[in-house]
Amino acid sequence: MNWTDKKAIKVAILDMYEGFANQGMRCIREILNQFGENESISLDWDEFEVRIEKQVPDLSYDIYISTGGPGSPLESEGSDWEKVYFNWLASVEKFNANPANVIKKQVFFICHSYQLVSRHYKVATVSKRKSTSFGVFPIHLMTEGKDEVVFQGLKNPFYCVDSRDYQVISPNHNRLQQMGATILAIEKERPHIPLERAIMAIRFNENMIGTQFHPEADAIGMSLHLQTTEKKKTVIENYGFEKWESMISQLNDPDKIMWTYTHILPNFLQHAVDYLQLVEMDL
Numbered sequence: 001m002n003w004t005d006k007k008a009i010k011v012a013i014l015d016m017y018e019g020f021a022n023q024g025m026r027c028i029r030e031i032l033n034q035f036g037e038n039e040s041i042s043l044d045w046d047e048f049e050v051r052i053e054k055q056v057p058d059l060s061y062d063i064y065i066s067t068g069g070p071g072s073p074l075e076s077e078g079s080d081w082e083k084v085y086f087n088w089l090a091s092v093e094k095f096n097a098n099p100a101n102v103i104k105k106q107v108f109f110i111c112h113s114y115q116l117v118s119r120h121y122k123v124a125t126v127s128k129r130k131s132t133s134f135g136v137f138p139i140h141l142m143t144e145g146k147d148e149v150v151f152q153g154l155k156n157p158f159y160c161v162d163s164r165d166y167q168v169i170s171p172n173h174n175r176l177q178q179m180g181a182t183i184l185a186i187e188k189e190r191p192h193i194p195l196e197r198a199i200m201a202i203r204f205n206e207n208m209i210g211t212q213f214h215p216e217a218d219a220i221g222m223s224l225h226l227q228t229t230e231k232k233k234t235v236i237e238n239y240g241f242e243k244w245e246s247m248i249s250q251l252n253d254p255d256k257i258m259w260t261y262t263h264i265l266p267n268f269l270q271h272a273v274d275y276l277q278l279v280e281m282d283l
Helices: 024-039 080-097 112-121 173-179 219-226 229-239 241-251 257-261 264-282
Strands: 009-015 043-049 063-066 106-110 125-141 158-169 182-187 199-205 208-211
Touching (some): 009 024, 009 264, 024 264, 063 264, 080 112, 112 125, 112 208, 125 229, 125 241, 158 199, 158 257, 219 229, 219 257, 257 264
Parallel strands (some): 009 043, 063 106
Antiparallel strands (some): 125 158, 125 182
16 A cells, blocks of 8 residues: 555644734645645645634644744743643653654744744743844754755755744753754854844754744745735835835745745655655554
8 A cells, every 4th residue: 555545644733823814824725735736645734723712733633833923922921822832732742752652743833833832942042132033034054954854955044034023042052952952043144233143943853843934935925915005015114115125036036935935844744744654664
């Protein structure tokens, strides 16, 4: 029996957008659709509204993607929805730690989720930025990042869509080592600004990885979105015409956001599927 004859791969999307309009959910759905079609794989997914409905998936899923979202990753500490979210995370950790469970759950954390989990694990400091980071920026791979399967095929630096008021900085190296976690990437170097560079990606363990930026950002869709009258007006009012113009130009550059979009989450999904297939064949 080949892989395509078997049951569908189940993906859970943990929606952290709190009901706010966003491009992230659309982009993730499109990546899942495209991946399933390109690989001729039956890929089924369900969505769980975490912050309002306090919904989280059970352990019947193979792959979990926890999204970005608005607001502070600090002020929600101790909230009811965070307790539900971290109970879910603990259940995944417990499942993966059980030697009897040969097939481990694969998890990807994006932006707001990445900040929450970094704070939860105490691997670094999560703090408010002096100013909002908004635009297309270069990301620099660390040594471990160059060997990371999820980043295969990326240039160094590669480019990402970044939109955040908070950051993960000041790594706790003792805690990282204790967890077996590794820093994969950091933000662009700015020698003229005396500020610590943010940590842009961490592999928390062999089954969990996260990025500060948005790997799901679809260059074409986001370019069209930024050119709508309302969004163009908002960006220009907040960041200036040059920022808007620069984003449109970089979004349409095939070596920048388009490249990131077609590599990081597809690599994560491919690695997860290959792993599932390998373990299934050995059972």
